[in-house]
Amino acid sequence: MNDMSPDSYVTPDGRTIGGVVMEMKNITLRFGGVVAIKDISFDIREGEIRAIIGPNGAGKSSMLNVISGFYVPQEGEVWFRGSKRPQMKPYEVAGQGIARTFQNIALFDGMSVLDNIMTGRLTKMKTGLASQALWFGRAEREEIEHREQVEKIIDFLEIQNIRKTPVGRLPYGLKKRVELARALAAEPKLLLLDEPMAGMNVEEKEDMSRFILDVNDEFGTTIALIEHDMGVVMDLSDRVVVMDYGKKIGDGTPDEVRGNQAVIDAYLGVAHD
Amino acid sequence: MAQDQTATGGLSSVPALLARNVKEFGGRPAYREKEFGIWQSWTWAETAEEIDALAMGLLALGIERGDRVAIIGRNRPSHYWSMVAAQKCGAVPVPLYQDAGAEEMEFVLDHCGARFVVCGDQEQVDKVIEAQERLHTIEHVIYVDKRGMRKYDHAHLHWYDEVQAEGRAGHSRLEGEMAARVAELDYDSTCVMLYTSGTTGKPKGVVLSNRNVIESAKNSVEFDHLGPDEDILAYLPMAWVGDFIFSLGQAYWAGFCVNCPEDEHTMMTDLREIGPTYFFAPPRVFENLLTTVMIRMEDAGRIKKRMFDHYMEVARRVGPAILDGKPVSGRDRFAYWLGNLFVYGPLKNTLGFSRVRVGYTAGEAIGPEIFDFYRSLGINLKQLYGQTEATVFITVQPDGEVRPDTVGVPAPGVELRIDEGGEVYYRSPGTFVEYYKNPESTASTKDPEGWVATGDAGFIEPDTGHLRIIDRAKDVGKMADGSMFAPKYVENKLKFYPNILEAVVFGAGRDMCTAFINIDLNAVGNWAERNNISYASYQELAGHPQVMDMIQSHVEEVNESIAQDDMLSACQVHRFLVLHKELDADDGEMTRTRKVRRGVISDKFGELVEAMYSGKTEQYTETEVTYEDGRKGKITATLEIRDAKVVPVAPKQGIAAE
Secondary structure: OOOOOOOOEEOOOOOEEOOEEEEEEEEEEEEOOEEEEEEEEEEEEOOOEEEEEOOOOOOHHHHHHHHOOOOOOOEEEEEEOOEEOOOOOHHHHHHOOEEEEOOOOOOOOOOEHHHHHHHOOHHHOOOOHHHHHHOOOHHHHHHHHHHHHHHHHHHHOOOHHHOOOEHHHOOHHHHHHHHHHHHHHOOOOEEEEEOOOOOOOHHHHHHHHHHHHHHHHHHOOEEEEEOOOHHHHHHHOOEEEEEEOOEEEEEEOHHHHHOOHHHHHHHHOOOOO | OHHHOOOOOOOOOHHHHHHHHHHHHOOOEEEEEEEOOEEEEEEHHHHHHHHHHHHHHHHHOOOOOOOEEEEEOOOOHHHHHHHHHHHHOOOEEEEEOOOOOHHHHHHHHHHHOOOEEEEOOHHHHHHHHHHHHHHOOOOEEEEOOOOOOOOOOOOOEEEHHHHHHHHHHOHHHHHHHHHHHHHHOOOOOEEEEEEOOOOOOOOOEEEEEHHHHHHHHHHHHHHOOOOOOOEEEOOOOOOOHHHHHHHHHHHHHHOOEEEEOOOHHHHHHHHHHHOOOEEEOOHHHHHHHHHHHHHHHHOOOHHHHHHHHHHHHHHHHHHHHHHOOOOOOHHHHHHHHHHHHHHHHHHHHHHOOOOOOEEEEOOOOOOHHHHHHHHHOOOOEEEEEEEHHHOEEEEEOOOOOOOOOOOOEEOOOOEEEEOOOOEEEEEOOOOOOEEOOOHHHHHHHEOOOOOEEEEEEEEEOOOOOOEEEEEEOOOOEEOOOOOEEOHHHHHHHHHOOOOEEEEEEEOOOOOOEEEEEEEOHHHHHHHHHHOOOOOOOHHHHHOOHHHHHHHHHHHHHHHHHHHOOOOOHHHOEEEEEEOOOOOOHHHOOEOOOOOEOHHHHHHHOHHHHHHHHOOOOEEEEEEEEEOOOOOEEEEEEEEEEEEOOOOOOOOOHHHHOO
16 A cells, blocks of 8 residues: 555655554453453554553553454454454455564474475465475476575575574574564565564664564565563654553654653552552 | 786786686686575676676776775675776775774775775675765775665665676776776786784785785695685685685686685585585684584484594594505504494585595694594695785695694795794795885885795794794793793693683793683583583683683693693693683774784783782672674673692703703
8 A cells, every 4th residue: 555645754764654554443352351452542554663562461462463353352443454354364364464473482393494484475375285285387386486585584584594493493582583584474564573572682682673674674564563672662663552551541753652641650650649 | 018928827917817717617617605595606707797797887987097995795706706896997906804893994994095895785884984984085885785775875875786787888888998907917916905903003904916816826726736626615704815815816726616605604504515625714613613513422322422432533543644645554444434434424524524625724723633633534634824914825734744733834935934033934926015005014024035024933843844833923922030931832722622712821021821711602501501500691601610620620731731841831820710701802802813912901901910920819800891883881700810730840941041
């Protein structure tokens, strides 16, 4: 969607942020009696890096699961590319160009890095099971095309040296990178990252931040991410949604959010006297 | 042209060699590079086309004769092509260390006065732009990898492929000019300028002529009978003279193929896939490989481990003799043949050494155990001694006369002389022209007759004619009682233990020797894991009492071995400590080629040195460290200082006085 709506703008570092691609309208999500998300609305614009932050248990991951279509909210609507999204199966969401990574890495440990990333191409495969098993003609050509795409991603994320290594043998930081690679293999329009920096050391965080910025810059991918590390979020994102106890307490540029009293209270606590 | 009447039959420049190779080996591979997981190759004919396109592109950008073209990047065909393309334009290539910091890079860019810079990727471009803010001498920056470059101001920035496209488009207009400039190149024109890393002071630009490079390449190729069928892996820094000679000089002279790894971290895989026939590595690479093998064997099953130990014993006993063609009993030959079938063959294959005909190590002394390990496997590993100013070769070991403790006989065409002080001097066709813009240093290094001081102290063994290097001449000193002090000799003995990465020995003008030790995190970390020793950081592991015990036993063994040496028995290490941080080039403690900078270290850790001599058993210290991104931080530690047992040596004034 390249509609240069009147409200599209150019960021100080020269990226063009387009119109709204996804809009959350008054989302409420309940698990039995627990209200995980309460009447939240916000939007995600084409080409931006949008962060969702909040203290533990604020409902961030639930929000991401609503965006990815894994949870269906009891109230509210999700609008994607100008139309209201019906209830969908996860693979249908993937088919729409949405890919994600997980907070707790969800890779196939016994498979090589290369094979793991190849699974990201699954939704793009056109040949059927039988012809792939025989690996003849079109199936062979198709696999070569997919492999080429995957190799570009391997090059992009600088993981050539572990191409053939089983994922189970990799350190945590690299597994996270492989997961990002698999998500990228699906050539997503919207990439959802669930705590991409969790459990990383400073150097790994810097590498990951670099890759997120590069993905956004090189492929023009819209990115929505959840993150704990405030420093990282403020540096990376164009706009930030702040959640606390399932409610939205702030929304705006990193600077606006930083100055927001409700946000400061949520993070630092308020004296009850 | 008179200069064309040379020993090399008119082949008096690298572009001339390229033209010959196109004619003789046109369809054979000249370069390979792994990209997107697949080895891509270029024949000599294709290489010439690529180089011509780039050269004409540079002409279109207005490159002048004598311009300096800095090249910063990892080993890639396009970077090698940039060097030859610069030569084709009558310009001088200046390869730089890509891991150098911005400040270091700025010095070199300023000193050589580069008008053109070829960068590998965005990281290098950023450093050049930063330097340019103060230099204002750089006019065009060409980058090879497009990634991340979209948003940059392209007024003076050019993508490599577009420069080539420009060159191809202007083919008819620029070809004549290029041909004219190539024709002007002769044996005395500058081939390349290489900056020495410098253990002291600022880097110096060593100017090498075509004569230096081509004669050295020719002599060394003939010495080792290298032909167009060789394959080498180009993975050492392009700014280092060795890589320039192996990957460019020798490759163009002999017409063999240069293989470039996919990425700096894939070197081991690429080595295995290529299986080079001619291989060059500093001792550190061989040490690391051996450590990896040993660590993996520790984790192997019992049968495999026993088989490995048994056949390695056989190899140690008869391997080197078989390699040198000495008589070996039929029984041992059979055992070695079996060993080759079960152990050496598969091991060499895993390491990527199955096809190696000639292997060299240089730059530092190599541990005898390490050296013998590779030779016993049947790998023809040899040592050579050289330096940038000699266009690498001073001495080399001929086949069949290989020993770990010497560096061989003078290379073809090299004359050798030892002065009264024991310093080694040489004169050869490879002797450098000058240090760029530094006549004083040139004069103090090279005398009018062409003799060059190596700065190393050594002697020639009377019966074999082999050269033995003791130490850096300026490091060799006297202790308080007048006995000879050669720190490197002791350090090398210490470093031969896999657990010790680096050692710095003090003792000049003192009454005893002391040492700083750096542990090898790989080896010691693995040992800690096997012995259930937990640690949270390098610092904690380095200071662990059991690690201290282990290092102490190594130091004491070294003392025993030093005591055997009549000349140097006073150099036994009396006290030592294990440093809380790894010595690092980023902190200025080592050169980029990983040589210890003594002066910097004894200044920076002055209080630790004093503590060792004042008899303290521990010392608190604060050290500034520089992170990879240039930020600085501080680490603090209280280091334990230990005494090591020394072997008493009877005073033998009569012998010492000679």
